[in-house]
Amino acid sequence: MPSVISDSCVKCGACASICPVSAMHVAATQYVINPDVCIDCGACIAECPQEAISTDAEATPEAIKFNAEQSKVCPNAED
Numbered sequence: 525m526p527s528v529i530s531d532s533c534v535k536c537g538a539c540a541s542i543c544p545v546s547a548m549h550v551a552a553t554q555y556v557i558n559p560d561v562c563i564d565c566g567a568c569i570a571e572c573p574q575e576a577i578s579t580d581a582e583a584t585p586e587a588i589k590f591n592a593e594q595s596k597v598c599p600n601a602e603d
């Protein structure tokens with residue numbers, strides 16, 4: 525189950541720097557994770573100082589939808 529970022533994100537970039545598959549994208553108000561790219565390693569969950577990242581089993585339906593949609597249209601954080 526892919527990880528999901530909530531609106532508690534403050535765009536610090538810490539998660540993107542450790543993701544092994546560059547799954548993070550930068551939306552206008554927060555980072556988001558592409559669920560088709562995330563390999564569910566869980567590394568980013570512990571890395572976030574805001575505790576903004578969770579598995580999709582714990583995330584809200586709104587956050588899951590936002591991450592899936594915005595990651596398709598926003599630039600990759602590693603670009």
Ligand code: SF4
Binds near residue numbers: 526527567568
């Ligand atoms: S769980 Fe792993 S692969 Fe998925 S976004 Fe986080 S660091 Fe990247």
Ligand code: SF4
Binds near residue numbers: 529555572577
């Ligand atoms: S580590 Fe947390 S606060 Fe920082 S960009 Fe990632 S999700 Fe946002």
